[in-house]
Amino acid sequence: MSLAVDLIESSKKLAAYRAVEDHLLPSYKFVGIGSGSTVVYVVEAIVSKGPAFYSGMTFVPTGSQSKGLIKTAGLSMCYVDERPTVNGSPVALDVAFDGADEVDEDLNLIKGGGACLFQEKLVATAANKFIAVADSRKQSPRLCTKWKTIPIEVLPLAAPDVLRRLRAMGSPSPTVRSGLPSKAGECVTDNGMWIIDAPFSPLLIRKDLSSTEDGCGRNGSWEIQTLADELLKVPGIIEIGLFYGFNGNQALGLGKELQAQKPVAAYFGMPDGQVQVQNA
Numbered sequence: 001m002s003l004a005v006d007l008i009e010s011s012k013k014l015a016a017y018r019a020v021e022d023h024l025l026p027s028y029k030f031v032g033i034g035s036g037s038t039v040v041y042v043v044e045a046i047v048s049k050g051p052a053f054y055s056g057m058t059f060v061p062t063g064s065q066s067k068g069l070i071k072t073a074g075l076s077m078c079y080v081d082e083r084p085t086v087n088g089s090p091v092a093l094d095v096a097f098d099g100a101d102e103v104d105e106d107l108n109l110i111k112g113g114g115a116c117l118f119q120e121k122l123v124a125t126a127a128n129k130f131i132a133v134a135d136s137r138k139q140s141p142r143l144c145t146k147w148k149t150i151p152i153e154v155l156p157l158a159a160p161d162v163l164r165r166l167r168a169m170g171s172p173s174p175t176v177r178s179g180l181p182s183k184a185g186e187c188v189t190d191n192g193m194w195i196i197d198a199p200f201s202p203l204l205i206r207k208d209l210s211s212t213e214d215g216c217g218r219n220g221s222w223e224i225q226t227l228a229d230e231l232l233k234v235p236g237i238i239e240i241g242l243f244y245g246f247n248g249n250q251a252l253g254l255g256k257e258l259q260a261q262k263p264v265a266a267y268f269g270m271p272d273g274q275v276q277v278q279n280a
Protein backbone atom coordinates (compact mmCIF):
# COMPACT_ATOMS: atom_id res chain seq x y z
CA MET A 1 0.00 0.00 0.00
CA SER A 2 1.33 3.49 -0.84
CA LEU A 3 1.69 6.06 1.91
CA ALA A 4 -1.29 8.08 0.63
CA VAL A 5 -3.59 5.04 0.51
CA ASP A 6 -2.32 3.98 3.90
CA LEU A 7 -3.17 7.39 5.36
CA ILE A 8 -6.68 7.31 3.91
CA GLU A 9 -7.30 3.82 5.26
CA SER A 10 -6.05 4.74 8.72
CA SER A 11 -8.20 7.88 8.75
CA LYS A 12 -11.32 5.86 7.85
CA LYS A 13 -10.48 3.45 10.63
CA LEU A 14 -10.02 6.23 13.19
CA ALA A 15 -13.38 7.77 12.25
CA ALA A 16 -15.15 4.42 12.45
CA TYR A 17 -13.71 3.48 15.86
CA ARG A 18 -14.56 6.90 17.31
CA ALA A 19 -18.12 6.81 15.92
CA VAL A 20 -18.70 3.36 17.41
CA GLU A 21 -17.23 4.47 20.74
CA ASP A 22 -19.51 7.53 20.87
CA HIS A 23 -22.73 6.06 19.51
CA LEU A 24 -22.99 2.32 20.16
CA LEU A 25 -24.37 1.74 23.65
CA PRO A 26 -24.35 -1.72 25.28
CA SER A 27 -28.11 -1.57 25.79
CA TYR A 28 -28.81 -1.34 22.04
CA LYS A 29 -30.73 -4.15 20.34
CA PHE A 30 -30.80 -3.33 16.60
CA VAL A 31 -27.89 -1.79 14.72
CA GLY A 32 -27.79 -0.86 11.02
CA ILE A 33 -24.60 -1.61 9.11
CA GLY A 34 -24.10 0.35 5.89
CA SER A 35 -22.01 -0.39 2.82
CA GLY A 36 -18.62 0.57 1.45
CA SER A 37 -15.00 0.48 2.49
CA THR A 38 -15.31 2.61 5.65
CA VAL A 39 -18.02 0.46 7.20
CA VAL A 40 -15.58 -2.45 7.24
CA TYR A 41 -13.86 -0.61 10.12
CA VAL A 42 -17.19 -0.01 11.87
CA VAL A 43 -17.71 -3.78 12.04
CA GLU A 44 -14.09 -4.25 13.13
CA ALA A 45 -14.61 -1.69 15.92
CA ILE A 46 -17.77 -3.47 17.08
CA VAL A 47 -16.07 -6.86 17.10
CA SER A 48 -13.13 -5.41 19.06
CA LYS A 49 -15.54 -4.68 21.93
CA GLY A 50 -16.02 -8.40 22.47
CA PRO A 51 -19.05 -10.74 22.60
CA ALA A 52 -20.13 -9.60 26.07
CA PHE A 53 -20.75 -6.16 24.59
CA TYR A 54 -22.51 -7.10 21.34
CA SER A 55 -24.12 -10.50 21.97
CA GLY A 56 -27.50 -8.92 22.72
CA MET A 57 -27.45 -6.97 19.45
CA THR A 58 -28.85 -7.86 16.05
CA PHE A 59 -27.26 -6.24 13.01
CA VAL A 60 -29.24 -5.11 9.96
CA PRO A 61 -27.42 -5.06 6.59
CA THR A 62 -27.90 -2.63 3.71
CA GLY A 63 -26.95 -5.05 0.95
CA SER A 64 -24.94 -8.12 0.07
CA GLN A 65 -21.58 -6.61 1.08
CA SER A 66 -22.70 -5.67 4.58
CA LYS A 67 -24.50 -8.99 4.96
CA GLY A 68 -21.12 -10.63 4.25
CA LEU A 69 -19.37 -8.38 6.78
CA ILE A 70 -21.92 -9.21 9.50
CA LYS A 71 -21.85 -12.94 8.81
CA THR A 72 -18.06 -13.17 8.58
CA ALA A 73 -17.72 -11.33 11.89
CA GLY A 74 -20.07 -13.89 13.49
CA LEU A 75 -22.63 -11.24 14.50
CA SER A 76 -26.35 -12.01 14.55
CA MET A 77 -28.24 -10.59 11.64
CA CYS A 78 -31.76 -9.85 10.46
CA TYR A 79 -32.96 -8.09 7.32
CA VAL A 80 -34.70 -4.76 7.66
CA ASP A 81 -38.12 -6.38 7.07
CA GLU A 82 -37.51 -9.08 9.71
CA ARG A 83 -37.48 -6.81 12.78
CA PRO A 84 -40.03 -7.64 15.46
CA THR A 85 -43.11 -5.47 15.55
CA VAL A 86 -44.74 -3.54 18.37
CA ASN A 87 -48.37 -2.55 17.82
CA GLY A 88 -48.03 -3.55 14.19
CA SER A 89 -44.97 -1.41 13.46
CA PRO A 90 -41.40 -2.67 13.16
CA VAL A 91 -39.17 -1.62 16.08
CA ALA A 92 -36.78 1.22 15.34
CA LEU A 93 -33.10 0.48 14.93
CA ASP A 94 -31.19 2.10 17.80
CA VAL A 95 -28.46 3.34 15.51
CA ALA A 96 -27.23 2.93 11.93
CA PHE A 97 -23.64 3.54 10.77
CA ASP A 98 -22.83 4.17 7.13
CA GLY A 99 -20.25 5.72 4.82
CA ALA A 100 -20.79 8.62 2.40
CA ASP A 101 -19.41 9.87 -0.88
CA GLU A 102 -19.84 13.56 -0.04
CA VAL A 103 -21.12 15.44 3.03
CA ASP A 104 -22.06 19.12 2.90
CA GLU A 105 -22.04 21.68 5.71
CA ASP A 106 -25.70 20.87 6.53
CA LEU A 107 -25.05 17.11 6.73
CA ASN A 108 -26.79 16.39 3.44
CA LEU A 109 -25.15 13.39 1.81
CA ILE A 110 -24.44 11.86 -1.56
CA LYS A 111 -24.40 8.07 -1.34
CA GLY A 112 -24.46 5.22 -3.83
CA GLY A 113 -20.90 5.34 -5.15
CA GLY A 114 -20.88 1.59 -4.52
CA ALA A 115 -24.46 1.12 -5.84
CA CYS A 116 -26.06 0.49 -2.43
CA LEU A 117 -28.21 3.58 -1.84
CA PHE A 118 -31.75 2.14 -1.71
CA GLN A 119 -31.34 -0.33 1.16
CA GLU A 120 -29.06 2.19 2.87
CA LYS A 121 -31.89 4.70 2.87
CA LEU A 122 -34.34 2.10 4.21
CA VAL A 123 -32.01 1.30 7.09
CA ALA A 124 -30.98 4.91 7.85
CA THR A 125 -34.60 6.07 7.99
CA ALA A 126 -35.56 3.11 10.20
CA ALA A 127 -32.98 4.16 12.81
CA ASN A 128 -33.39 6.53 15.75
CA LYS A 129 -29.86 7.74 15.12
CA PHE A 130 -27.96 7.71 11.83
CA ILE A 131 -24.18 8.26 11.93
CA ALA A 132 -21.98 8.86 8.89
CA VAL A 133 -18.32 7.81 8.85
CA ALA A 134 -15.81 8.93 6.25
CA ASP A 135 -12.37 10.31 5.60
CA SER A 136 -11.66 13.99 5.12
CA ARG A 137 -11.89 13.81 1.31
CA LYS A 138 -15.67 13.56 1.68
CA GLN A 139 -16.11 16.93 3.43
CA SER A 140 -17.49 19.57 1.12
CA PRO A 141 -19.31 22.90 1.38
CA ARG A 142 -21.97 21.83 -1.15
CA LEU A 143 -22.92 18.47 -2.70
CA CYS A 144 -21.76 17.76 -6.27
CA THR A 145 -18.59 19.81 -5.70
CA LYS A 146 -16.14 16.94 -5.24
CA TRP A 147 -18.42 13.99 -6.02
CA LYS A 148 -19.88 15.48 -9.17
CA THR A 149 -22.72 13.07 -9.92
CA ILE A 150 -25.84 11.90 -8.11
CA PRO A 151 -26.27 8.10 -8.19
CA ILE A 152 -29.87 7.26 -9.09
CA GLU A 153 -31.32 3.74 -8.89
CA VAL A 154 -33.62 3.03 -11.85
CA LEU A 155 -35.74 0.28 -13.30
CA PRO A 156 -33.68 -0.96 -16.30
CA LEU A 157 -36.69 -0.74 -18.61
CA ALA A 158 -37.10 2.94 -17.79
CA ALA A 159 -33.43 3.93 -18.20
CA PRO A 160 -33.68 5.61 -21.66
CA ASP A 161 -36.59 7.81 -20.56
CA VAL A 162 -35.01 8.63 -17.21
CA LEU A 163 -31.84 9.72 -19.06
CA ARG A 164 -33.95 11.94 -21.33
CA ARG A 165 -35.71 13.56 -18.36
CA LEU A 166 -32.44 14.09 -16.50
CA ARG A 167 -30.98 15.92 -19.48
CA ALA A 168 -34.11 18.10 -19.56
CA MET A 169 -33.53 18.90 -15.88
CA GLY A 170 -30.08 20.25 -16.68
CA SER A 171 -27.88 17.22 -16.08
CA PRO A 172 -25.53 17.45 -19.08
CA SER A 173 -24.46 13.85 -19.55
CA PRO A 174 -26.15 11.31 -17.29
CA THR A 175 -24.94 7.76 -17.92
CA VAL A 176 -25.94 4.26 -16.94
CA ARG A 177 -23.13 2.93 -14.72
CA SER A 178 -21.07 0.16 -16.26
CA GLY A 179 -20.27 -3.00 -14.33
CA LEU A 180 -16.73 -3.07 -15.72
CA PRO A 181 -14.11 -4.13 -14.86
CA SER A 182 -15.72 -6.81 -12.68
CA LYS A 183 -18.87 -7.40 -14.75
CA ALA A 184 -19.59 -6.96 -18.46
CA GLY A 185 -22.64 -4.81 -19.14
CA GLU A 186 -24.44 -2.58 -16.64
CA CYS A 187 -23.82 -2.42 -12.90
CA VAL A 188 -26.75 -4.28 -11.33
CA THR A 189 -27.76 -3.34 -7.77
CA ASP A 190 -28.71 -5.71 -4.94
CA ASN A 191 -32.31 -4.98 -5.95
CA GLY A 192 -31.82 -5.98 -9.61
CA MET A 193 -31.89 -2.32 -10.76
CA TRP A 194 -29.40 -0.12 -12.61
CA ILE A 195 -27.60 3.00 -11.46
CA ILE A 196 -27.56 6.22 -13.46
CA ASP A 197 -24.84 8.70 -12.50
CA ALA A 198 -26.24 12.17 -13.18
CA PRO A 199 -23.88 15.17 -13.06
CA PHE A 200 -25.29 18.38 -11.60
CA SER A 201 -23.77 21.76 -10.72
CA PRO A 202 -23.04 22.12 -6.98
CA LEU A 203 -26.34 21.89 -5.11
CA LEU A 204 -27.66 24.83 -3.11
CA ILE A 205 -28.87 24.58 0.47
CA ARG A 206 -31.83 26.55 1.86
CA LYS A 207 -29.75 29.43 3.14
CA ASP A 208 -28.34 30.06 -0.35
CA LEU A 209 -31.80 31.02 -1.59
CA SER A 210 -33.24 34.51 -1.31
CA SER A 211 -36.90 34.87 -0.27
CA THR A 212 -37.99 35.24 -3.92
CA GLU A 213 -36.22 32.15 -5.18
CA ASP A 214 -37.92 28.79 -5.33
CA GLY A 215 -34.84 26.63 -5.80
CA CYS A 216 -35.68 25.52 -9.31
CA GLY A 217 -32.57 25.72 -11.40
CA ARG A 218 -31.30 29.22 -10.51
CA ASN A 219 -28.12 29.79 -12.59
CA GLY A 220 -28.31 26.14 -13.49
CA SER A 221 -28.06 25.15 -9.81
CA TRP A 222 -30.72 23.27 -7.92
CA GLU A 223 -31.54 23.44 -4.24
CA ILE A 224 -31.30 19.91 -2.81
CA GLN A 225 -34.87 19.39 -1.59
CA THR A 226 -36.35 20.86 -4.79
CA LEU A 227 -34.18 18.67 -6.98
CA ALA A 228 -34.90 15.58 -4.89
CA ASP A 229 -38.66 16.21 -5.09
CA GLU A 230 -38.46 16.55 -8.88
CA LEU A 231 -36.30 13.46 -9.32
CA LEU A 232 -38.60 11.30 -7.23
CA LYS A 233 -41.53 12.24 -9.48
CA VAL A 234 -39.85 10.69 -12.53
CA PRO A 235 -41.39 7.31 -13.39
CA GLY A 236 -38.74 4.60 -13.25
CA ILE A 237 -36.59 6.26 -10.59
CA ILE A 238 -36.66 3.89 -7.63
CA GLU A 239 -34.52 5.94 -5.22
CA ILE A 240 -31.87 8.65 -5.31
CA GLY A 241 -28.49 8.88 -3.62
CA LEU A 242 -29.30 12.23 -1.97
CA PHE A 243 -29.88 11.94 1.79
CA TYR A 244 -31.50 15.25 2.75
CA GLY A 245 -34.34 16.86 4.68
CA PHE A 246 -34.20 16.46 8.45
CA ASN A 247 -31.88 14.47 10.64
CA GLY A 248 -33.15 12.11 13.32
CA ASN A 249 -32.88 14.65 16.14
CA GLN A 250 -34.74 17.41 14.33
CA ALA A 251 -37.45 15.03 13.20
CA LEU A 252 -38.37 13.75 16.63
CA GLY A 253 -41.83 14.90 17.61
CA LEU A 254 -42.29 16.98 14.48
CA GLY A 255 -44.08 14.36 12.46
CA LYS A 256 -41.25 14.64 9.93
CA GLU A 257 -39.90 11.13 10.39
CA LEU A 258 -40.29 10.29 6.71
CA GLN A 259 -37.91 13.08 5.77
CA ALA A 260 -35.31 12.19 8.40
CA GLN A 261 -32.59 11.01 6.03
CA LYS A 262 -29.66 13.07 7.28
CA PRO A 263 -27.21 11.82 9.91
CA VAL A 264 -27.17 13.35 13.37
CA ALA A 265 -23.38 13.38 13.15
CA ALA A 266 -20.63 12.76 10.61
CA TYR A 267 -17.19 11.52 11.70
CA PHE A 268 -14.24 12.40 9.46
CA GLY A 269 -10.80 10.87 9.83
CA MET A 270 -8.28 13.64 9.13
CA PRO A 271 -4.79 13.22 7.60
CA ASP A 272 -3.17 14.39 10.88
CA GLY A 273 -4.68 11.47 12.79
CA GLN A 274 -7.47 13.50 14.39
CA VAL A 275 -11.19 12.83 14.01
CA GLN A 276 -13.42 15.78 13.18
CA VAL A 277 -17.04 15.46 14.26
CA GLN A 278 -19.73 17.45 12.46
CA ASN A 279 -22.89 17.45 14.59
CA ALA A 280 -26.40 18.41 13.52
Ligand SMILES: O=C[C@H](O)[C@H](O)[C@H](O)COP(=O)(O)O
Pocket (backbone or CB within 6 Å): 034, 035, 036, 037, 038, 039, 098, 099, 100, 101, 110, 111, 112, 113, 114, 115, 116, 117, 120
Ligand atom coordinates in the same frame (compact mmCIF):
# COMPACT_ATOMS: atom_id res chain seq x y z
O1 LIG B 1 -23.05 2.65 -2.42
C1 LIG B 1 -22.23 2.77 -1.55
C2 LIG B 1 -22.43 3.49 -0.30
O2 LIG B 1 -23.31 4.58 -0.38
C3 LIG B 1 -21.15 3.83 0.46
O3 LIG B 1 -21.51 4.03 1.78
C4 LIG B 1 -20.44 5.07 -0.07
O4 LIG B 1 -20.16 4.91 -1.44
C5 LIG B 1 -19.14 5.35 0.69
O5 LIG B 1 -18.26 4.30 0.52
P1 LIG B 1 -16.77 4.30 1.06
O6 LIG B 1 -16.82 4.18 2.53
O7 LIG B 1 -16.13 3.12 0.39
O8 LIG B 1 -16.14 5.58 0.59
